[in-house]
Amino acid sequence: MKRLFAILLLCVPMLMQAQERSYSTANKTAIKQYTRARQSIDAQQYDEAITQLKLALEMEPNFLEAHNSIADLLRLKKQYKASIEHYLKIIAINPQFNRAVYYNLGDEEVNIADYTNALTHLQTYLSYPAITPEKRQYTEHLIADCKFSIEAIKHPMPFKPINLGPEVNSSYDEYFPVVTADEGELIFTRKIKNNEDFYHSAKVKGKWAGATYLSEYINSPQYNEGAQAITQDGEYIFFTCCDRPSGLGSCDIYVAKKNGDSWDTPFNLNTPVNSNAWESQPSISADGQTLYFSSNRKGGYGGYDIWKSTLTDKGWGTPENLGPNVNTPFDEQSPFIHPDDNTLYFSSDGWPGFGNMDLFISRRGTDGAWQKPLNLGYPINTSADDSGLSLNANGNFAFFASNNLKGYGGFDIYTFEMPVSLRPKLVTYVKGTVKDAKSQTPIAATVEIIDLANSRMVYQNTLNEQGHFMATLTSGKNYMLNISKQGYMFYSENFSLAGDTSKKQFLIDVPLQVIEAGNKVVLKNIFFDTNKFDIKAESKIEMQKLIIFLAENPKVNIEISGHTDNAGNDVLNQTLSQNRAKEVYQYLLSQGVPQNRLTYKGYGKSQPIAPNTTEDGRRQNRRTEFKIISN
Known part of the structure; x- marks a missing residue:
């Protein structure tokens, strides 16, 4: 959003200024083609305008206004290298033609990761007098990106992305992957003909099975459903839907509960989580008590900020902004709170990075506040937009989507081993089935897991008749498990993880006695x-x-x-x-x-x-x- 606004702010006036001054050439035929190109631009016929500008440049290779206009148009079409050629031509012919050329050139060089030249051209632009505060802010931010990137590239992070294969990916776009705590199920968004729906894949013998349509109760043919989060046991899905009749704003957050092999009808979280603004990209904490999301609602620090809402006895509480250690005057999106409840991953174009949206990690300090974020580094982040990261419960593998790695078409979902320095706290999980002790048939029951150090409930769920449950446990703590059902004696278990550094999972069958x-x-x-x-x-x-x-x-x-x-x-x-x-x-x-x-x-x-x-x-x-x- 920031970069697009800057392009429109700086390059469109250039096209207008060219109409208000004498041209750099006396070639009337070239000027005639240039005039036609301006008319095509006014009609938003950009391809036609580019053709006409090329004809003008054939007639007059040093026609500065034509170079500038075609460079701006190619920039809008994200044809970065071709755009750069024309900006460089302008500087070679007349370095003082227009100072905005240096900004546009530097911005384009950031897009192709040419940070050294970008730094030079952006600093040149900043040396001119009477730059507006808004333009200065953009420029200084890009200069910080360049300086950060030049150093970060010297110290690359280990990064070997693996495509999840044709069982998950297709010729369409797949993105926003999330997995359950045991990595037994993957849920992701797939976009077909501009319609976003959810699909899921089960892991069978260590491999992902063919993806299938998630549910007709959640997916719809007329609305987009995407940017989802699931609880660690896979029993609840929080997701974004836009323009539904039940919505409060342009996009709202909904939730649905699993019902056997199907799903219940989703419902809107309503106020105070949703508003008349844009709320999207939810992430739910492991205990199900805190919902993180991105919104451009009032009261933030920039365009899109990351907020959180805490579940109370009266429902979801008034959202709180995560503050200036996470949010900036620019955009922060795609939060992912790891099950350790202390590590937040998100995307931002406000903190120093590689030029567009980058992935960051912020850790919760001992005082409970989020610390200033760390860029995940190169080549995990690039000059392109990087967002939508999630991790498994162990924290050793991440999932993300990219259209730059020669996959099966469009955006594909990949996984990679997360560098040790960027991992969350060690987390394992307990997974079990509650049964009648005599008949050994599964039964519904209430499951609670409590942190013994502070009596805090970290998991609570009323099971269905299948009796399955799954919850994550963070290392370094001791937990109590209590399972109860009317007419039965309760079940007690202890998980002592203080000082534990293993990744052992707890798989249990729970026999409840009458x-x-x-x-x-x-x-x-x-x-x-x-x-x-x-x-x-x-x-x-x-x-x-x-x-x-x-x-x-x-x-x-x-x-x-x-x-x-x-x-x-x-x-x-x-x-x-x-x-x-x-x-x-x-x-x-x-x-x-x-x-x-x-x-x-x-x-x-x-x-x-x-x-x-x-x-x-x-x-x-x-x-x-x-x-x-x-x-």
């Missing part, structure tokens, strides 16, 4: 220091889940039991297990659970659930349980 006397649950998120029975603070979250379970099932009476491994003195183990069970019992009493519904007992090493021959087995045996006594 509420029945004798059934047990291991409380895997109740913690004690070694050989002590004081309950650690992070255990309170799990015990609150137990309190809620008892409140929802008032006829249930339980026994709290403590267990140890076989290491150490048997008497001490027995005493330790008894004291630990008693601590949980007393906490429940302190929270209002009636005493007649609770008992406690320590079993020491007498009831192992795993062999004590390995550290993992001993860890499993050191546990706190609750058992249904009656219901």
Whole structure:
């Protein structure tokens, strides 16, 4: 947007000025052709005008006005090298013909990545007096791009893009790729005859299968759907649609939920996320609580800015601008928030780069604020527009679209290994199916994952009858998993990733037991220091889940039991297990659970659930349980 405006601002007046002064030639035949070309330009018949200007130059090779007009037209048609030839010809004939030639020439040289010559010509233009503030801002910005690019090219980043192949790409345009956390599904936008729709491909034995139409409930023949984001489990899709009757502005953000193998009808997010402006290119955080998007709504720093809206009990909150460490007086678009929730990728033509839209990374600081962005470097970024980047959950591979890499036609989708310095924090995922413990059939349930350090919910979902769930987990943290369903005992699991640097995925089957006397649950998120029975603070979250379970099932009476491994003195183990069970019992009493519904007992090493021959087995045996006594 910035570059197009600058072209219209600087080169169209040139065409007008030529009508108001004497020409650089006395050749009347050449002037006649030039006059015809001006008439064609007024009628927006640019190809005809170029033909007429070429005839004028055949008659008078040094006809400066004809060189200038044809250069401007070729510039508008993005025929950069041909345009540059004519601007250089003007300078060779008369360096003082028109100072705007130096700006136009420098701008075109940026487009073909000739940054050294561009810098020279832009600095020459800036040396002229009485340049308007707006033109000076454009020029200074391009000079900063040139200086940055000259140095960045000396230090290229590793970059080996791989085309995803004919199963995904076609002779049409494919772009805006996003994948689920397990990389099992790819969803992207395909443009056919100026209509944008969503397609998806499943990964089968490490390869992408043939892409298919996503859903007739989301795609439409009369409107464009594109620029989408999906939750890490692939259950929700946020996307852009323009000019729908339900829209508030030119483009709005919509959301739809997966329903088995199909999708529900999407709905408009409405205010305050959408407005009468342009809202597009959503990206949803891993916990589903923060929506990032690009908009040209009022209150920003430039044309298009990146904003965020946070989900509250009352719905999506008033959007907040990400501020001057991300947004500039120019354009920022295509945000992608990685599942680590601390790394943001986006495109911008405002920060120093290679001349047009470049890809940047910004990391969240310890104070929670976004830090000033870093250009992803050369050759990931080029002098062309580079945008629409996404990453897998591991952060080691990126996906993007390009029409410059000799693909299958138009824009194709590629992947490449992200340089280590540009990767987000290490993220893995947990993926599972909830089943009835007896019948082993999948069941619907509520799944919650909580960051134990701050009690923050990082994932919450009510599953459908297929019982599948998937969520991302960031390294360096400890998480609690709780799965519940009415009429069943809850399920407890712990994922300890503090200090973990592995990429191990957690694949689990979750057997939910019906509420029945004798059934047990291991409380895997109740913690004690070694050989002590004081309950650690992070255990309170799990015990609150137990309190809620008892409140929802008032006829249930339980026994709290403590267990140890076989290491150490048997008497001490027995005493330790008894004291630990008693601590949980007393906490429940302190929270209002009636005493007649609770008992406690320590079993020491007498009831192992795993062999004590390995550290993992001993860890499993050191546990706190609750058992249904009656219901």
